[in-house]
Amino acid sequence: MKRYFIISIALALFSLNADAQIFKKIKKSAERTIERKLEKKVGKETGKAMDTILDGKDEKSSKTSNKNNNSTIEKEDENKENPQFAEPQTTITQAVVWSKYNFVPGDKIIFDDNLSNEESGEFPSRWDLVKGSAENASLNGDNIIRIARTGIITPLMDNKDYLPEIFTIEFDAYYDANAVGYKNYNVRFWSGSGGYKNPSGDTFKAIYIAHDGISFVSYIDKQYRSLKQKNETLKNKYGWRHIAMAFNKRSLKIFIDEQRVLNLPNLGMEPQQFSIESNFQDNNFIGGIKNIRIAEGGKDLYERVMNDGKFVTNGILFNVNKSTIKPESMGVLNEVAKMMQDHQDLNFNIVGHTDSDGADDYNKNLSAERANSVKSILLSMGISSNRFQTEGKGESEPVAENTTPEGKANNRRVEFVKI
Structure with missing residues (x-):
């Protein structure tokens, strides 16, 4: 009898503990629901x-x-x-x-793609493929270009070397917080999928743009130059980030959202064209770009x-x-x-x-x-x-x-x- 009594008490305690766990889960679920609704409302207002x-x-x-x-x-x-x-x-x-x-964009828009009228699953109609693969897709209701890992795309333009001596480039890039390892979008100002070598023998690698900063390697006058800029304000910010670049004859500035992450007085080369590469470690990385715009000029207001x-x-x-x-x-x-x-x-x-x-x-x-x-x-x-x-x-x-x-x-x- 005593044994049965002890077993009954144990079962009762287990039941209470299970109920407590269930209540905790219900509470957490409710909190998450409220949080999602608030985020949705705030996002809608911000948007x-x-x-x-x-x-x-x-x-x-x-x-x-x-x-x-x-x-x-x-x-x-x-x-x-x-x-x-x-x-x-x-x-x-x-x-x-x-x-x-x-950041002040250029005066005259020479390329603008908001991906309207694009068919999901098809290759984006206003772009050319340099390497890998890419396709039109939808992410949370947004039309995006999803670039496969190591894939590179470049805008379709009438002229091969279309970037003027003063220009701006803007696009929105998505960074998946759940992806493992590095996640970058690589930008090149030349054709091809590798580095660039100018007539003087200087060499340049692609500019790596992460969610919180950039890295850029070059060899100028036989000197190794490695730039790595991180911004603590952006450290835990994922999802959509607005990337803005301004080039003025020789200087280059890059912004991620409102934060300037690069201010380079002399890039060391003359940009010719623009391409973007999806560079990430996790094959399950969910990424993409949208709202791509290139503009010429940028005189003082x-x-x-x-x-x-x-x-x-x-x-x-x-x-x-x-x-x-x-x-x-x-x-x-x-x-x-x-x-x-x-x-x-x-x-x-x-x-x-x-x-x-x-x-x-x-x-x-x-x-x-x-x-x-x-x-x-x-x-x-x-x-x-x-x-x-x-x-x-x-x-x-x-x-x-x-x-x-x-x-x-x-x-x-x-x-x-x-x-």
Whole structure:
């Protein structure tokens, strides 16, 4: 009897312990569910930021009449909503996050691929294969180019050596936090899959771009040069990262999100073309790139205003069919704020423009709302409201044909006209 009593107590204790474990699991599951919902909500709010001058407005025609049968339009559910003014709190929050970002993209877009109208599983139509394999895919609802391990792709361009002496390159790269070992995207400014040797005998390896820094090896004047730059702020940040590169005759700067990870006064070579390689250790690595853009030029903003009475930028980006500004735009906006602080006599009419996709009235209203969002950001940075006017001109003043992705991207712009 005593034995049965002891066994009963043991079973009861085991049951209590099991119940406790179950309750703990339920609690953790609930916490994870709440956390996912919060992340989704925050992500949705953050994502309302700026897809348009670049690729935002291209997607809006799904809810309006489209006059261009050749337009590249993604028809997403969110596009069924009418565009709204950016909420000031959201806008100000984004401005704070990228407050030190000073990357300013080039003036003229020579390659722009937002992967719209690409068919999943096929090779990307605006690229060429250098090595390995690559295909169009979808990652969490985003159209991406998935490059197989050690695969290399390069944009299809009319000229072989198309990079000018001053240019910028931007793309979004995905870094899988669960992948084992190293995970890099390698960038080359020359053809082929190996290194590069210039006429002087100097040699260069590809630039390795990790989620938190870069590494770059070269041999110049028989001297070995190894650059390895890591940023602690980026150490635990995975997922999508925005990569931005600016080359000016000889100097090269590279940014990962808002952090500058390379400032090289002399690259030591003349870039000719651009390719990107997927370089990772884990065969199960989930990676890809999207929103690839190459632009020419990059003159000082104040110089442009003094010479032309205005400056034009394609670097202020908005969410699809929205007027909320993406954080990548803060490089341009930070420079505008600094210029206006340094030159108190400068006042601007901020003019928004769109491409020809969608109805005229819709485009005009959207461009006006985006101009107001730009003004709101600058007001949050301490610039007085009496120094601005805003205007939306929609598609009425194109600077390029609306028959190519590059033409549309150049038409989606913001102008700061001196008043």
